Amino acid sequence: MKIKQQALQFFIILLMVLGICNSCQEKNKTQNTEAASSFYTIPFDEIVKNKREVKLSEFASEAKIIQFENILEAMLGDVEDIELTKDYIFVKFWEHPVLQFSHDGKFIRDIGKRGKGPGEYGTCMKLSIDEKDEKVYIHTGELDVKVFNFKGDYLKTYNYEALENFMCFWIWGRDSCLISYFEPIDGTEPFVFIEHDAKGDTLQTIANHIFWDSKGEFGSITPFFGVQNFYYCFNGKSHLKGAYNDTIYTYNNSNKLVPKYCIDLGRYKLPDDLIYERKRTRPVPDNLIWTGVHETSDNIFIPYGYHYDIEKPELRNEKQGLVLYKKNTKVGLAIKETKQGGLIDDITGGPDFRPKTTNGNTAIMLVTALDMKLYLESDAFKNKAVKFPEEKEKLIQLNKTLNENDNHFLVLVKLKD
Numbered sequence: 001m002k003i004k005q006q007a008l009q010f011f012i013i014l015l016m017v018l019g020i021c022n023s024c025q026e027k028n029k030t031q032n033t034e035a036a037s038s039f040y041t042i043p044f045d046e047i048v049k050n051k052r053e054v055k056l057s058e059f060a061s062e063a064k065i066i067q068f069e070n071i072l073e074a075m076l077g078d079v080e081d082i083e084l085t086k087d088y089i090f091v092k093f094w095e096h097p098v099l100q101f102s103h104d105g106k107f108i109r110d111i112g113k114r115g116k117g118p119g120e121y122g123t124c125m126k127l128s129i130d131e132k133d134e135k136v137y138i139h140t141g142e143l144d145v146k147v148f149n150f151k152g153d154y155l156k157t158y159n160y161e162a163l164e165n166f167m168c169f170w171i172w173g174r175d176s177c178l179i180s181y182f183e184p185i186d187g188t189e190p191f192v193f194i195e196h197d198a199k200g201d202t203l204q205t206i207a208n209h210i211f212w213d214s215k216g217e218f219g220s221i222t223p224f225f226g227v228q229n230f231y232y233c234f235n236g237k238s239h240l241k242g243a244y245n246d247t248i249y250t251y252n253n254s255n256k257l258v259p260k261y262c263i264d265l266g267r268y269k270l271p272d273d274l275i276y277e278r279k280r281t282r283p284v285p286d287n288l289i290w291t292g293v294h295e296t297s298d299n300i301f302i303p304y305g306y307h308y309d310i311e312k313p314e315l316r317n318e319k320q321g322l323v324l325y326k327k328n329t330k331v332g333l334a335i336k337e338t339k340q341g342g343l344i345d346d347i348t349g350g351p352d353f354r355p356k357t358t359n360g361n362t363a364i365m366l367v368t369a370l371d372m373k374l375y376l377e378s379d380a381f382k383n384k385a386v387k388f389p390e391e392k393e394k395l396i397q398l399n400k401t402l403n404e405n406d407n408h409f410l411v412l413v414k415l416k417d
Contacts (some may be wrong), residue, residue: 006401039259040330042261048176056413059324061416066412069346083129086131088150098110130172137172140333143229147247173195184212191205219277246262296363320354322334344384346385347386364412368409
């Protein structure tokens with residue numbers, strides 16, 4: 001009788017174990033199915049076959065042209081990085097502390113100071129933002145990462161041995177984790193992105209797939225860092241895209257880096273054997289495209305331009321374009337290429353709009369005072385029809401007092417839901 005009871009108990013336990021295993025398998029299967037079904041490809045190659053003029057009012061409900069405060073401590077140089085949050089704009093340019101502005105262009109403060117003391121740095125190599133916890137991450141020229149809060153208070157410094165690699169860029173990833181990014185330099189790098197914990201230990205990686213035998217040769221570093229963005233933040237999550245990688249990665253609900261979508265360049269993709277780091281002197285076909293990428297609640301924005309032979313810059317194709325992809329309908333369109341390559345601002349009459357960064361359903365662009373003045377004096381502006389003539393009149397009046405050495409302008413656009 002005792003043996004029968006033990007057998008029965010064992011059988012019940014076995015059924016419970018099998019049930020749990022089956023449940024886990026079904027859960028994993030569901031998660032894998034959801035991950036596979038959520039991944040999508042943007043057919044860039046097909047979309048750009050049909051280009052047309054696209055008006056900003058087709059996608060935006062509001063556009064404002066705001067000048068950054070025209071005071072000495074707020075003057076902007078050649079902007080290299082800009083991050084937009086719900087309440088603030090953070091701007092970085094060479095050999096100057098990161099600047100913090102309100103959405104109406106008012107200067108708030110410097111984030112940190114130049115120097116060698118605690119919380120000080122010489123240059124900002126890369127800027128990234130954790131909006132949820134209100135932290136600013138600055139990869140400094142001293143090859144460490146300094147962290148500040150939105151009030152400008154210095155919090156801490158990450159100083160990893162891996163930061164000795166000068167070609168490596170460091171950004172906020174999630175929580176207390178940072179991500180290092182670097183394109184292949186000598187052809188042997190195993191990874192493009194590496195996530196590190198606070199101690200510097202590797203947690204997860206995104207593999208590099210471009211390898212070669214350098215044979216002592218050294219090419220030029222990708223010349224599009226000022227235009228391409230290997231990182232953006234959307235819905236509080238970091239998104240990653242290498243210069244030569246068409247896939248965008250982000251975190252899933254389990255904090256695993258997974259592919260989210262792919263930009264299929266097709267015949268416009270730069271072949272692996274022509275990447276700039278591989279060899280400096282080589283001919284480059286004039287129809288190969290580089291891309292940036294920005295995301296809003298409803299759209300993927302893909303600004304693009306053309307690769308060129310850096311040995312023959314005079315032959316460079318200066319036309320740029322923009323692809324917009326609606327996430328809900330999975331439909332894309334391409335604007336007509338121009339030197340600026342943006343949406344025609346038929347709301348205020350301002351310069352063509354080409355987003356520099358996005359947050360939620362807001363996108364922004366920067367325009368220098370010189371470029372604004374040249375535009376306002378052009379026939380393109382004078383002959384442009386707009387939905388709100390009073391906004392164009394404001395620009396006409398602005399031009400009467402505008403100096404080409406004044407501070408930059410912010411074009412702030414609210415996109416339609």
